[in-house]
Amino acid sequence: MASQTVTAKQLEVQRIVDVLSRAIAQHRLKPGTRLIEAQIVETLQANRNHVQVALQRLAMQRIITIEPNRGAMVSQPSAREAREVFAARRAIERAIVECITPAIMQKQHERISRHLNNERAATNATDRRAIVRELSEFHLMLGEICGNTVLSEILANLMVRSSLIVALYQRNDVPSCASDEHQDIITALQQGERDKAVAVMLEHLDELEAQLALEQQPEPDINLREALAGL
Ligand SMILES: [Zn+2]
Structure with a gap:
């Protein structure tokens, strides 16, 4: 602004x-x-x-x-919009990870370890809202520390839309991010292995998308026709 x-x-x-x-x-x-x-x-x-x-x-x-x-x-995003949001997240989060240098990691060390502790505490407990909040906070935190406010603002929007998508399409009730993968991204960034961090992030996002039941979206018109056939 x-x-x-x-x-x-x-x-x-x-x-x-x-x-x-x-x-x-x-x-x-x-x-x-x-x-x-x-x-x-x-x-x-x-x-x-x-x-x-x-x-x-x-x-x-x-x-x-x-x-x-x-x-x-x-909003109730469609399956198509869900795929588009994840495609956009892959582009934006790759760019964010590419902006994060070991110097940034060192400067933000305290914030990052505080977050990883909170995230572990949340996933070990059963408060679903806290889990959802902490796992999404990880991605937002990378956006904030990367130093590019445009990327960070776009990501903030995509993360809220991702939450809607997870609420609608998540296959089961398990939390959508794995803390281990978050830790792997952090470790790679601390060691200055940005290519590896990008690869882990993209794999992580693919996994999140794979947990969504997007192919099972109800199609009211077809179901209605099927339901009424032969009656
Ligand atoms: Zn995640």
Whole structure:
């Protein structure tokens, strides 16, 4: 964002966008959930106009969908969009990993080890929301430390959309990232083996995508025809 004057309104809209994005990313608000404006105004103690602007912004980011006469709801990405989001993640996260030098790793050492500890603690416990949050936080952290804010902003959007996709298509209830792979990426980056870090990241993203049941997407038209055939 340009460093012109940030108005109180902009800050307030951003606060609403952040709260809603976080709730969606952590599966507190599931795909298809209706977002009633009056309830958001009340719960977040916000101004109606600010809520409307925030919802418009989330709609532009494809995180929510606004339908005429039906209002806003949390988006339900199609199987095709899910594949496209993962293709975009492969491109963006490769670029992010390529930006991270051993010097950055050294400078961010404390933050990284704190995160890996939190992640291990979460995956050893059973709080599903904490697991989802920590595993996604790993990817966001790499985006933040890489030093390129454009890549980091694009990734933030893709991560919320990935959460929606996982909520809709995950085959089973297991957490989607493996901590070991995260650790392997970190180790490679610390040793300055960026090619290896990129390879592990791409493999990791392929695995995440493979855990999605994208081919089983219901196709209402065909099912309806099949269901009615011969009756
Ligand atoms: Zn991961």
